Amino acid sequence: xxxxxxxxxxxxxxxxxxxxxxxxxxxxxxxxxxxxxxxxxxxxxxxxxxxxxxxxxxxxxxxxxxxxxxxxxxxxxxxxxxxxxxxxxxxxxxxxxxxxxxxxxxxxxxxxxxxxxxxxxxxxxxxxxxxxxxxxxxxxxxxxxxxxxxxxxxxxxxxxxxxxxxxxxxxxxxxxxxxxxxxxxxxxxxxxxxxxxxxxxxxxxxxxxxxxxxxxxxxxxxxxxxxxxxxxxxxxxxxxxxxxxxxxxxxxxxxxxxxxxxxxxxxxxxxxxxxxxxxxxxxxxxxxxxxxxxxxxxxxxxxxxxxxxxxxxxxxxxxxxxxxxxxxxxxxxxxxxxxxxxxxxxxxxxxxxxxxxxxxxxxxxxxxxxxxxxxxxxxxxxxxxxxxxxxxxxxxxxxxxxxxxxxxxxxxxxxxxxxxxxxxxxxxxxxxxxxxxxxxxxxxxxxxxxxxxxxxxxxxxxxxxxxxxxxxxxxxxxxxxxxxxxxxxxxxxxxxxxxxxxxxxxxxx
Numbered sequence: 001x002x003x004x005x006x007x008x009x010x011x012x013x014x015x016x017x018x019x020x021x022x023x024x025x026x027x028x029x030x031x032x033x034x035x036x037x038x039x040x041x042x043x044x045x046x047x048x049x050x051x052x053x054x055x056x057x058x059x060x061x062x063x064x065x066x067x068x069x070x071x072x073x074x075x076x077x078x079x080x081x082x083x084x085x086x087x088x089x090x091x092x093x094x095x096x097x098x099x100x101x102x103x104x105x106x107x108x109x110x111x112x113x114x115x116x117x118x119x120x121x122x123x124x125x126x127x128x129x130x131x132x133x134x135x136x137x138x139x140x141x142x143x144x145x146x147x148x149x150x151x152x153x154x155x156x157x158x159x160x161x162x163x164x165x166x167x168x169x170x171x172x173x174x175x176x177x178x179x180x181x182x183x184x185x186x187x188x189x190x191x192x193x194x195x196x197x198x199x200x201x202x203x204x205x206x207x208x209x210x211x212x213x214x215x216x217x218x219x220x221x222x223x224x225x226x227x228x229x230x231x232x233x234x235x236x237x238x239x240x241x242x243x244x245x246x247x248x249x250x251x252x253x254x255x256x257x258x259x260x261x262x263x264x265x266x267x268x269x270x271x272x273x274x275x276x277x278x279x280x281x282x283x284x285x286x287x288x289x290x291x292x293x294x295x296x297x298x299x300x301x302x303x304x305x306x307x308x309x310x311x312x313x314x315x316x317x318x319x320x321x322x323x324x325x326x327x328x329x330x331x332x333x334x335x336x337x338x339x340x341x342x343x344x345x346x347x348x349x350x351x352x353x354x355x356x357x358x359x360x361x362x363x364x365x366x367x368x369x370x371x372x373x374x375x376x377x378x379x380x381x382x383x384x385x386x387x388x389x390x391x392x393x394x395x396x397x398x399x400x401x402x403x404x405x406x407x408x409x410x411x412x413x414x415x416x417x418x419x420x421x422x423x424x425x426x427x428x429x430x431x432x433x434x435x436x437x438x439x440x441x442x443x444x445x446x447x448x449x450x451x452x453x454x455x456x457x458x459x460x461x462x463x464x465x466x467x468x469x470x471x472x473x474x475x476x477x478x479x480x481x482x483x484x485x486x487x488x489x490x491x492x493x494x495x496x497x498x499x500x501x502x503x504x505x506x507x508x509x
Contacts, residue, residue, distance in 0.1 A: 065186070065242055069150045069168050072245040076149055079254050081336065082247065085343050085350060090145045092369075093376045095415020095448065098122075098137030099384050102450060104409040110402065117395050118388060121161075130156075130164040136387075139165055143232060144380060148343075152233035152243035154199065155383065156224055157390055168243075170201050174221045185241040196226040196241070230386045232379065250339045257335045264328045344372035363421075370417065370446070377414045384412055416448025 009016030075082040101118050103111035121127050122136035129139060139155075143165055146153035150168035158164055171187040183190045187200045203220040233243030247254075333347065340350040346365030348356070389408060395401040432438035441451045465472055 065151065065244060066169075068245045068248055068251075071251050072149045072151075072247040075247055075251060075254055079258060081257065081339070081350070082254050084352075085340065085345060086145055086148060088345060088349060089148060089343050089373075089376075090141050092417065093373050093380065093415070094137070094141040094144055098140060098415070099377075099381060100413040100450075101384075101388065102411050102413060102452070104411060105404055105406045107404070110404060110407075114392065114395070114401055114407075117400060118391065121391060127161065128163060130158050130160075130162040134165075136163075139163065140380060140384070143383070144376070147232045147234055147243065148246045150243075151245045151248075152231065154201070155230040155232075155387065156199075156201070157228045157230070157387070161391070161394060163387065166201050171199060172202065174200055188241050190241065194239075194241070196229075196231070198226055199224045199229045199231070230383050232383055246342055250342050253335050253339050257332060257339075260328060260331065344369045366417075373417075381412045381414065385410070413450045413453065414445075414448060416446055418447075 005016065076086060077083075101115050103114040105111055105114075125135050125138075126132045128134070128136050134142065143153045143155060146165075146167050152168050152171070154166040154171055156164040156166060173184055173187050183192075189197045189200070191197050200221055200223050203222050233240070234246060235243055236248075336350055337347050340347060343350075346362070346369060348362065348365070349369065388410065392401070392407060396403050396407065401407070429438065429443050433440060433443070444451055444454060462472065
């Protein structure tokens, strides 16, 4: 505080209080204007290259969201841990074969026909993908990855029956960096209630196919009604329209980890060498050259077992670099645990290192991870349902399927996960079913299986075994099925209960 401020507070306390309040308000406004930490490079963070477009100034966070998209893509490209976390999430949520449809009308024949038509369309990349490159499972895996990395992604339903996948940067206001409508949120037009009316996408332009489409003026764009767009967004507030990257808030931790790893690696290389400091009395004979960065440096050549002869007036001082690798390991694990929480990935899953894990720790960590993956699968199931109902209407309109009142009833068999310890978990599942704490449907659902599908498959297998004359092989735990009690056993149990009741009565007398 300056002498003037102290004098004003002493002579005119009210005036002094107003000056102090104004300074505090100015500091708070300055801090608020800084925006997201991950959307602004700091002294210890790496700045990204130019985006080629001005900020969009949306009514959410200005240009921060676009900056976060660019930074997240840089992490995916250059940071192995960030890319691995995306890989593990996509593999676990989307699975190998994607989501499987099960129609639920009262007509089994109609259900089978609907499922076959859907599978034929979804697995034919030329009928499914507008670009003719991806099947639907591949497209949905990429869409989920884009949602995590960029914050949002669009699936556009085309009139020819194909789907166009549009990433976050393809959805933007027509001018690229400013509003064309007062109710526009960077490419999404909203009505008075905030409901999306239309989406504006940058169209393919061969002249700027490999550049930033937002920077082209005039740009080629297309406006799509909201009913034709399946929009997946990772929102963190109720009022948001666009989504935010899963790396929001943790990007700087990846940068710190990269910087620390680079420093430790160089330090280890230096520690493995025998360093020398050469002191010269005069610099007239020093040879100099230009390094890769264009800087002029002294040229020194040292090889293993090399012998150097010193000139007059030169002295040598050995240097040994210290190593801090032991302190780096727990520090790195702490950072990895922190960034893993955003994806609900335990340290062992994020690193793929199970050396320090046991069954209890793995099971406890995976329980929370499974909850996160189930929530993500629910959102993807909604997107699948929107596409299925769209295709179902076209199947019925073309006469490939008859119209039914209950045609829209369906559910999805989502990818599941394997046992951590199969023997213990199967025994626990059997006990839970026998005691009534769990149902077969809920346990099978966690494995990515459907009860009706399992029953149908078991029935088919048993029929094949009987037709081939092969014995049915079962384990010792399930070889003898539980049989209902016989009539004699029930009578004996009733007589035993009567005897116990009689003894209690006699004791009471």
